[in-house]
Structure formats: C-alpha cells, structure tokens
Amino acid sequence: MPLVDIQLIEGVFDKSQKQAMIKKITDAMVEIESEAMRGVTWVRVHEVASGNWGIGGKGLTTADVKALQTQVR
Amino acid sequence: MPLVDIQLIEGVFDKSQKQAMIKKITDAMVEIESEAMRGVTWVRVHEVASGNWGIGGKGLTTADVKALQTQVR
Amino acid sequence: MPLVDIQLIEGVFDKSQKQAMIKKITDAMVEIESEAMRGVTWVRVHEVASGNWGIGGKGLTTADVKALQTQVR
Amino acid sequence: MPLVDIQLIEGVFDKSQKQAMIKKITDAMVEIESEAMRGVTWVRVHEVASGNWGIGGKGLTTADVKALQTQVR
Amino acid sequence: MPLVDIQLIEGVFDKSQKQAMIKKITDAMVEIESEAMRGVTWVRVHEVASGNWGIGGKGLTTADVKALQTQVR
Amino acid sequence: MPLVDIQLIEGVFDKSQKQAMIKKITDAMVEIESEAMRGVTWVRVHEVASGNWGIGGKGLTTADVKALQTQVR
Known part of the structure; x- marks a missing residue:
C-alpha cells in the first residue's frame, strides 16, 4: 500500500x-x-489498444492523442 | 465522470x-x-487473453465464447 | 464474459x-x-467519494457534477 | 486519457x-x-477498508500503516 | 507482484x-x-453495494446471494 | 459474484x-x-508488460521476478 495504476493509450509514450x-x-x-x-x-503502467478508449462515444487513436499533445492552447 | 470499462475475451468481437x-x-x-x-x-474496451477468463474454475477460450453465442436457447 | 464496470461519483445518481x-x-x-x-x-456500478475524482488536478464534488448536468450547452 | 487510480487503505490520509x-x-x-x-x-483516489489489504497473507489495518509510516529506517 | 483482487457483494461474508x-x-x-x-x-478484498452487481440486467442484492449460497444443487 | 482478478508480470508463469x-x-x-x-x-488472469510494474520507483522486469523466485530465503 499504496498502489497507483497509470492507464495510457498504447504507442503514445516510449x-x-x-x-x-x-x-x-x-x-x-x-x-x-x-x-x-x-x-x-x-x-x-497499463496500455489500452488504440481506438479502444472512447471519449464522448468516439474511440481515440494513438494518432489522435499525439495531435492533441502538440496542440497550441 | 463517468467512466465505463467493458471487458471482453480477445478475438470474440471485431x-x-x-x-x-x-x-x-x-x-x-x-x-x-x-x-x-x-x-x-x-x-x-479491454481484452483478456483466451483461456485467462475462468468460470467455475475452467478458463474460457475465444472458441468457447463463439460456441456460446450461437447456442440455441 | 463480458463484464462492464460503470464508475460514478457518489450521490449524483439515485x-x-x-x-x-x-x-x-x-x-x-x-x-x-x-x-x-x-x-x-x-x-x-461503483461509486467514488465526492472530491476524489480529479480532472485537471481538481477533485470534482457531487455538487460540481450536478451543476455540470444542468448546464446549458 | 490518461487515467491514474491511486489506491489507499482508508483512514491513513486526510x-x-x-x-x-x-x-x-x-x-x-x-x-x-x-x-x-x-x-x-x-x-x-480509492480507499480499501482497513484489514482488507493483505500483504503476505495478513490483512493490513489503518493502524499498521500508521506504524509503518513513522518507522525509523 | 502478484496482486490479487477479490470482489464481493457487501454483507455476504463476515x-x-x-x-x-x-x-x-x-x-x-x-x-x-x-x-x-x-x-x-x-x-x-473489495465490496460492491447490494443491488449494484447486475447479472443479466438485474442487480443482485445481498439477500439474493445468501439465498443462492444455500440452494440445493 | 464473486470475481477474482489475478495480476502478474508477463512471461513469469506458463x-x-x-x-x-x-x-x-x-x-x-x-x-x-x-x-x-x-x-x-x-x-x-491479467498480465502487465515487463518493466511496467514499479516497486519503490523501479520497474520490475520478467527477469527480476524470475531471480526473486529462486532466491534463498
């Protein structure tokens, strides 16, 4: 104790x-x-397959997250 | 919030x-x-390896689930 | 199989x-x-205590979610 | 994405x-x-009831963790 | 490693x-x-509230599980 | 009910x-x-990738666990 589980979309982080x-x-x-x-x-660290993590009903891909990371805020 | 996690045996659904x-x-x-x-x-959506989901002590395979899906009730 | 886990903040839904x-x-x-x-x-269905579900580093309360639900989009 | 789940024994942290x-x-x-x-x-943040988190077969209580925290290393 | 998580309906086991x-x-x-x-x-050990564990769409209560335990097979 | 989830590092057990x-x-x-x-x-049974299960901040590999298993106590 404690246990911390980090969950990511696969292929986003090396x-x-x-x-x-x-x-x-x-x-x-x-x-x-x-x-x-x-x-x-x-x-x-656990990874979920690209496309299997839905936000608002649409499965996010590895590419979607990579685009989001570099987005100008 | 909310978060919903769907857990399946791999290879059953496309x-x-x-x-x-x-x-x-x-x-x-x-x-x-x-x-x-x-x-x-x-x-x-998360997938568990074929054979790693036990019901009553026996690991269900992808083939077992596919047989169950088409079973006459 | 399958298993679906719905995770909510406590006190939002009856x-x-x-x-x-x-x-x-x-x-x-x-x-x-x-x-x-x-x-x-x-x-x-699983419930997380009010304040223990952080988005962007801030713990969401039951009241925060109730305010969000009725927000005009 | 990402999601991080912190799991604690209840009553250890305020x-x-x-x-x-x-x-x-x-x-x-x-x-x-x-x-x-x-x-x-x-x-x-999720909390597990005191006594329900076993290490080596023995359920750790809130008091056990508090003793461990102050232990001289 | 390893970690084993036992999930029960609350109030069934002492x-x-x-x-x-x-x-x-x-x-x-x-x-x-x-x-x-x-x-x-x-x-x-983790416990789910009575009524929050659905099988076939119906939430199982603590009483339902206790009835099931003593059922003649 | 009940559900038990066993979590291992991949490649340790056949x-x-x-x-x-x-x-x-x-x-x-x-x-x-x-x-x-x-x-x-x-x-x-679920498996976590070698290196992704950290104890004290260091990711345990399959080889680390195999060494631990055969260690003289």
Whole structure:
C-alpha cells in the first residue's frame, strides 16, 4: 500500500517516458506518505489498444492523442 | 465522470463491434445522466487473453465464447 | 464474459438511475453479442467519494457534477 | 486519457493529503505528457477498508500503516 | 507482484471469512509461484453495494446471494 | 459474484501455471462461499508488460521476478 495504476493509450509514450512516470509518481507519493513507505509503494503502467478508449462515444487513436499533445492552447 | 470499462475475451468481437459498444454505451449513459455530460463520458474496451477468463474454475477460450453465442436457447 | 464496470461519483445518481444503467447497458451489450449471452453478462456500478475524482488536478464534488448536468450547452 | 487510480487503505490520509496526491500526480503526468493534456488527465483516489489489504497473507489495518509510516529506517 | 483482487457483494461474508480468503488465496499463489515471493504477494478484498452487481440486467442484492449460497444443487 | 482478478508480470508463469491459479483460487473461494456458487465464481488472469510494474520507483522486469523466485530465503 499504496498502489497507483497509470492507464495510457498504447504507442503514445516510449519506454523512457513510462519509466519516468513510475519514478516521478513514486516520488510524489512518498513525499506525502513518508519515505518509510517507498518499498511498499507500487506504481504500474497499463496500455489500452488504440481506438479502444472512447471519449464522448468516439474511440481515440494513438494518432489522435499525439495531435492533441502538440496542440497550441 | 463517468467512466465505463467493458471487458471482453480477445478475438470474440471485431473492431466495428467494439466501436459499436463504445457508441451505444455512451448513448445509454448520456440518456440517463444528461447530454451535457457527453464530453466527459469515457467508455473503454479491454481484452483478456483466451483461456485467462475462468468460470467455475475452467478458463474460457475465444472458441468457447463463439460456441456460446450461437447456442440455441 | 463480458463484464462492464460503470464508475460514478457518489450521490449524483439515485437507486433507480443506477438500476436503469445496469438494465440499458446489459441490453446494449446483448444486442451486439447475442441474446444467448445475457446470463453471463455482468454489469456493475461503483461509486467514488465526492472530491476524489480529479480532472485537471481538481477533485470534482457531487455538487460540481450536478451543476455540470444542468448546464446549458 | 490518461487515467491514474491511486489506491489507499482508508483512514491513513486526510482530505488535504488526498487532494495533494491528485494535484501532484496530475502535475507529474502533465510534465511528461504535455500541458495541452491537462484537461483530459483524470486522477482518482480509492480507499480499501482497513484489514482488507493483505500483504503476505495478513490483512493490513489503518493502524499498521500508521506504524509503518513513522518507522525509523 | 502478484496482486490479487477479490470482489464481493457487501454483507455476504463476515470479517473472518474475508481474512480466510486473503490467507487461502495467498497460500494458493505462493504454492505456484514460490515461497520466496510471499512478501510481495498482495491480496485485497473489495465490496460492491447490494443491488449494484447486475447479472443479466438485474442487480443482485445481498439477500439474493445468501439465498443462492444455500440452494440445493 | 464473486470475481477474482489475478495480476502478474508477463512471461513469469506458463499457461499451465496460469490454469492452475484459476483452478486453485476458484476452489479456495468455493470452499468459503459454498459449492452452490461455483458457476458464478469468475477468476481472471491479467498480465502487465515487463518493466511496467514499479516497486519503490523501479520497474520490475520478467527477469527480476524470475531471480526473486529462486532466491534463498
């Protein structure tokens, strides 16, 4: 305890970005919960197939997310 | 909010059936919750490997489900 | 198989709306997968505590969702 | 997308710590994925009842976790 | 690793039965995976509200499950 | 009801070990809940990609788990 599950669309992030998520989120949790709990802090990454993550009824593809990432706000 | 997770055995449904699930279930949710929430209604499809979904202790395969679908009731 | 998990913020929907979600989503699934699979179609409703569902870093409350539902689009 | 689910034992963290988790983890995700995705970054907190989270076969209580937090390493 | 999540309808099992599930399932996992992994074998129990677990479109209550348990096969 | 989800790192266990988990855990559940519930006891196996299951901030690989399994305690 605790357990953190990160869920992504496959193909959006590369291996080093996924490792960075595990590291940064573990650090954020430990900062709040206490360093003594680092060894029992589990953070996992799961990926959903492109097209299988629907927002408003339309399945988002890997390409859709990549377009969204670079969008000027 | 809301989030709906549909879990299937892989290989039973094709891409267009999975898109139909996302669309129909989003519509069913929006009908109950209000059209204003469509944009924050997420519906995802996940697939479990053939043989890894046990009912009564026996792992169901893709072929088992396909046989079940066409069974005369 | 299949299993569908509906996730909501607690206190937004009443008992009859949650029963309607179970019924409508089961019907939507059976329509795609075959009536023969109705008995093994499981649909569950889970609720997350008010404030514990963050969007963009801010925890949504039951009141926030109720305001969103009635918003003019 | 993405969705992050934080799972805790109930009663270990107070409301402001849970809000801090949502905020810090959203910030960590956005830093990796792009600021443009903040609005579709969902981070949720779920709590498991005291005694229902087993490690090595023994159910951890809220008190067990509090003792672990303050342990000298 | 591994993690096992047991999901029940609330009020069907008492505290000692839930502890027995955690213990027996941990033992079953360790028997297959190796005794060396006991310390990183997590088994959790989650409960879904009575009426929120639909089978075939009808929400099962705690009473329905208790009736099913004692049914002559 | 009930549903049990077993989560593993991919490539650690072979097909027969995963079938043994489904069988043994179903038997353990039925022993506690009543034999009458065997038909509605679902046990599933899910696998997380090697490297995506972080403990203490470091992603565990299939090789790391295999080393851990054979470790002298």
